[in-house]
Amino acid sequence: MTLWWLGLSLATVAHAAIVTYNFTITMEIPKSKCYTSPQILINGATPGPTIHVTDGDTLVINIFNRMAKEEFTMHYHGLHQRSTPFYDGVPDMTQTPVKPGKDYQQRIIIDQSGSYLYHSHTKLHATTALGALIIKEKTPSPLQVRRRALGLPN
Numbered sequence: 001m002t003l004w005w006l007g008l009s010l011a012t013v014a015h016a017a018i019v020t021y022n023f024t025i026t027m028e029i030p031k032s033k034c035y036t037s038p039q040i041l042i043n044g045a046t047p048g049p050t051i052h053v054t055d056g057d058t059l060v061i062n063i064f065n066r067m068a069k070e071e072f073t074m075h076y077h078g079l080h081q082r083s084t085p086f087y088d089g090v091p092d093m094t095q096t097p098v099k100p101g102k103d104y105q106q107r108i109i110i111d112q113s114g115s116y117l118y119h120s121h122t123k124l125h126a127t128t129a130l131g132a133l134i135i136k137e138k139t140p141s142p143l144q145v146r147r148r149a150l151g152l153p154n
Helices: 002-014 142-149
Strands: 018-028 039-042 051-054 058-065 074-077 103-109 114-120 130-136
Touching: 018 051, 051 058
Parallel strands: 018 058, 051 130
Antiparallel strands: 018 039, 058 103, 074 114, 114 130
């Protein structure tokens, strides 16, 4: 019985992935219409790339602050951050801002699903330094599917 349970536990862990995104943060005039003043960009664009991850994965965000004078943090709006509150991106409360020219890595254990928003939490950077965060629900077990069909809690 113990070996069966260990095998089931390892199989569950084996499906979790480490999903990595690299965000280079710059201040420049975007290469799009309607902007005439410098904006905070993620990988040269606003909005930044859409993050795709699955419940149970570890999300790794490498932040490269390439701005000359501005500090930067990244907040994931709606994530519970139960086991990683120090990566919540709120300056001087849960995270020290990333200094100009410095790098920082956030490792967030995903334990929910849904559609969310990530954005800077430093000054007015949130107006252009933002993007979508899509967390897919992990594939439910056959038992969970059956319980849902019967209207029972998981």
